[in-house]
Amino acid sequence: MTIESPAGQSSAGQSSAGQRHRVVVVGGGFGGLNAVRELADADVDVTLVDRTNHHLFQPLLYQVAAGILSPGLIAPALRGIVKNQANARVLLADVKELDLEAKVVHATGPDDRPLDLPYDTLIVAAGATHSYFGKDEFAEFAPGMKTIEDARFTRDAILSKFEMAEEAADPAERAEWLTFVVIGAGPTGVELVGQIAELAHSVLPRDYRSINTRDARIVLLEGAPSVLPPFDKKLQAYTHRQLEKMGVEVHTNSLATSMDHESITFKSPEGEQTIRARTRIWAAGVAASPLAKQLAAKAGLETDRAGRIPVNPDCTVAGHPEVFAIGDMVSLNKLPGVAQPAMQEGKYVGKVIKKRLAGEKDTAPFKYFDKGSMATIGYRSAVADAFKFKVTGVIAYAMWAFIHVLYLVGWGNRLLTLYQWLRNLVFTKNRNHRIITYSRAKKDINTGRIYKTGRLSAILPAVSRPDDLNRPLAVPTRPASETRSGA
Numbered sequence: 001m002t003i004e005s006p007a008g009q010s011s012a013g014q015s016s017a018g019q020r021h022r023v024v025v026v027g028g029g030f031g032g033l034n035a036v037r038e039l040a041d042a043d044v045d046v047t048l049v050d051r052t053n054h055h056l057f058q059p060l061l062y063q064v065a066a067g068i069l070s071p072g073l074i075a076p077a078l079r080g081i082v083k084n085q086a087n088a089r090v091l092l093a094d095v096k097e098l099d100l101e102a103k104v105v106h107a108t109g110p111d112d113r114p115l116d117l118p119y120d121t122l123i124v125a126a127g128a129t130h131s132y133f134g135k136d137e138f139a140e141f142a143p144g145m146k147t148i149e150d151a152r153f154t155r156d157a158i159l160s161k162f163e164m165a166e167e168a169a170d171p172a173e174r175a176e177w178l179t180f181v182v183i184g185a186g187p188t189g190v191e192l193v194g195q196i197a198e199l200a201h202s203v204l205p206r207d208y209r210s211i212n213t214r215d216a217r218i219v220l221l222e223g224a225p226s227v228l229p230p231f232d233k234k235l236q237a238y239t240h241r242q243l244e245k246m247g248v249e250v251h252t253n254s255l256a257t258s259m260d261h262e263s264i265t266f267k268s269p270e271g272e273q274t275i276r277a278r279t280r281i282w283a284a285g286v287a288a289s290p291l292a293k294q295l296a297a298k299a300g301l302e303t304d305r306a307g308r309i310p311v312n313p314d315c316t317v318a319g320h321p322e323v324f325a326i327g328d329m330v331s332l333n334k335l336p337g338v339a340q341p342a343m344q345e346g347k348y349v350g351k352v353i354k355k356r357l358a359g360e361k362d363t364a365p366f367k368y369f370d371k372g373s374m375a376t377i378g379y380r381s382a383v384a385d386a387f388k389f390k391v392t393g394v395i396a397y398a399m400w401a402f403i404h405v406l407y408l409v410g411w412g413n414r415l416l417t418l419y420q421w422l423r424n425l426v427f428t429k430n431r432n433h434r435i436i437t438y439s440r441a442k443k444d445i446n447t448g449r450i451y452k453t454g455r456l457s458a459i460l461p462a463v464s465r466p467d468d469l470n471r472p473l474a475v476p477t478r479p480a481s482e483t484r485s486g487a
């Protein structure tokens with residue numbers, strides 16, 4: 001089915017077919033959404049196509065995984081975001097092929113119906129997916145976190161392990177349920193272990209009767225010599241110290257070599273070690289969306305090691321001035337795969353399109369404004385490297401909170417997020433979003449997941465010692481004095 005743009009009335013931006021200039025944007029993430037918004041006052045018809053119906057604020061995914069924020073706060077509906085932008089419409093579809101010759105995007109709707117989207121200008125902003133550095137078999141045992149489903153899965157996976165530990169009688173088995181291994185000590189890995197440590201040490205201790213959740217073993221593995229590899233050395237050292245204070249076991253220069261549903265083996269300068277752990281979370285690598293490779297092949301270009309397509313200084317694809325590629329899926333001026341380049345490129349591309357329609361031929365190349373980087377470690381503790389200042393502790397935490405709330409989409413979401421954080425900081429250490437069910441817990445415990453092209457593509461059959469799970473309960477109870485002692 002061919003989807004034509006809604007009929008426009010103006011003539012300034014007319015396409016060759018006599019219609020208003022048609023802009024198709026693939027991906028409603030940081031890059032795509034900023035391009036769409038920049039085009040709000042342009043004489044164009046914009047079609048935003050995404051395989052989710054929401055814009056996802058990925059930097060706060062770990063807070064969903066930790067039960068702090070509800071998914072809706074960081075994933076507002078795209079349709080709602082552009083509801084007042086009359087020249088834009090949203091389609092829920094999976095883009096399969098970019099036909100650069102015919103200038104048509106081929107996608108499929110949720111019921112597999114083919115959708116053809118003709119364009120005059122194309123913006124591809126399809127982001128990135130997990131990379132297991134060639135060890136794709138790890139995906140089954142150590143799911144990553146890239147989508148809202150991933151974050152919910154991670155939350156359920158973490159919380160259900162405490163439930164299992166409460167039901168386990170054998171101390172060795174209980175220790176396995178209470179061991180959490182995160183692979184990758186970039187911001188996401190650091191933030192995740194920080195949150196698991198807070199859950200285990202501050203939030204959950206009073207909730208359980210048989211186990212002391214403070215016994216949880218939280219392990220962070222990093223292949224590089226330090227945590228937060230791209231950050232300043234002082235901030236790395238501070239982060240390492242803070243994590244250890246929080247009870248996180250940090251192993252740098254350590255590479256995961258194998259894993260299964262119950263253990264992980266890694267190699268470090270001290271040799272090879274195996275940790276018995278029922279939870280492994282992958283926070284190590286990303287690779288560009290497969291659409292980058294497709295686009296590169298069609299344009300006769302080579303992708304880099306991360307699968308990113310090189311683009312011209314104005315974000316166009318070589319030989320195709322009508323095709324822009326932006327964000328995590330492109331390599332441009334050695335910019336990192338973080339939100340700011342994607343957002344700024346999106347705005348820039350929107351402006352370039354408007355200038356072209358106004359008849360301007362020469363456009364200045366994209367220029368990145370570095371606003372710095374930051375990461376939280378745990379309760380009131382963060383690191384920030386911005387405008388030549390290196391800040392740690394509560395001040396960095398406040399800076400981080402301010403920036404993240406500022407960039408959330410929608411005032412309602414900003415206010416509710418602020419309320420949630422203040423409530424957690426000042427009044428309670430409880431987490432509001434700790435809902436798991438028997439069937440979710442069972443699924444997490446007995447199944448693995450495989451990612452292909454960044455999407456959940458298969459649920460595997462049970463492999464995890466079902467005999468143990470069916471064993472009659474013989475649950476020892478903690479002394480009442482210990483359960484009441486609090487955090």
Ligand SMILES: Cc1cc2nc3c(=O)[nH]c(=O)nc-3n(C[C@H](O)[C@H](O)[C@H](O)COP(=O)(O)OP(=O)(O)OC[C@H]3O[C@@H](n4cnc5c(N)ncnc54)[C@H](O)[C@@H]3O)c2cc1C
Nearest residue numbers: 027029030031050051058059095127327328337338339342
């Ligand atoms: C857990 C996590 C934490 C992060 N923390 C930070 C942080 O603290 N600070 C920071 O600056 N950056 C952070 N990042 C990175 C940041 O989120 C990305 O750099 C940014 O999202 C890139 O924007 P983008 O527009 O290129 O891609 P995305 O925001 O990923 O958007 C891509 C969009 O394309 C859609 N899409 C992909 N393929 C298709 C297809 N075939 N058909 C239809 N739609 C498709 C996707 O559904 C998605 O909506 C984090 C990322 C993750 C995963």
